[in-house]
Amino acid sequence: xxxxxxxxxxxxxxxxxxxxxxxxxxxxxxxxxxxxxxxxxxxxxxxxxxxxxxxxxxxxxxxxxxxxxxxxxxxxxxxxxxxxxxxxxxxxxxxxxxxxxxxxxxxxxxxxxxxxxxxxxxxxxxxxxxxxxxxxxxxxxxxxxxxxxx
Numbered sequence: 001x002x003x004x005x006x007x008x009x010x011x012x013x014x015x016x017x018x019x020x021x022x023x024x025x026x027x028x029x030x031x032x033x034x035x036x037x038x039x040x041x042x043x044x045x046x047x048x049x050x051x052x053x054x055x056x057x058x059x060x061x062x063x064x065x066x067x068x069x070x071x072x073x074x075x076x077x078x079x080x081x082x083x084x085x086x087x088x089x090x091x092x093x094x095x096x097x098x099x100x101x102x103x104x105x106x107x108x109x110x111x112x113x114x115x116x117x118x119x120x121x122x123x124x125x126x127x128x129x130x131x132x133x134x135x136x137x138x139x140x141x142x143x144x145x146x147x148x149x150x
Contacts, residue, residue: 002030002031002058002059003029003030003031004024004029004030004031004032004033004057004059005024005029005032005033006032006033006034006035006063007020007021007024007032007034007035008035008036008037008063010023011035016048017035017037017038017041017048017050018048018050018053021050021053021054022050022053025053025056025057029057030057030058030059031057031058031059031060031061032054032057032059032060032061033060033061033062033063033094034060034061034062034063034084035063036063036064036065036066037065038062038084039062039064039065039077039080039081039084040065040070040073040077040080042080042083042084043073043076043077043080049084049087049088051087051088054088055088059091060088060090060091061090061091061092061093061094061114062081062084062085062090062093062094063093063094064077064081064093064094064095064096064100065077065099066096066099067099067100067101067105068099068100068101069099071101074101074102074105078105078109078110081093081109081110081111082109082110082111084111085110085111085112086110090111090112091112092111092112092113092114092142092144093109093111093112093113093114094114094116094144095113095114095115095116096115096116096118096125097115097116097118097124097125097134098118098122098123098124098125103134103137103138106138106141107138112140112141112142113138113140113141113142114141114142114143114144115131115134115135115138115141115142115143115144116143116144116145116146116149117131117143117144117145117146117149117150118149119148119149119150131143
């Protein structure tokens, strides 16, 4: 069984990502989901990526940031995610499909993609049919079922 969390669980504490990842290791987790901030942090300072710690996990994923909030940085963020994947292969990159300004950007991004279902606070990608249509359109992608969104 994969059991872990994201360094984002302690975002209120303003701790360095490396320190939080070490806490997750010390807790015995075997999975890590890098937070939405990781690509931006990596772009600004590549040393923020805790590469030496990522090898402690059986599974590492990354939650993609909202590209609609940062459309001017979308290509740079996608490039940063691809570079992180090159440095340490990711199991997948979790994407909220409703926050990507152009889903076609994810057709061949250079890393594995898994779309996450949305909840009723959103206007799309809520129902099984909507998720099925999305996955049919992107057959190379996986899906993450977020029970908090169900």
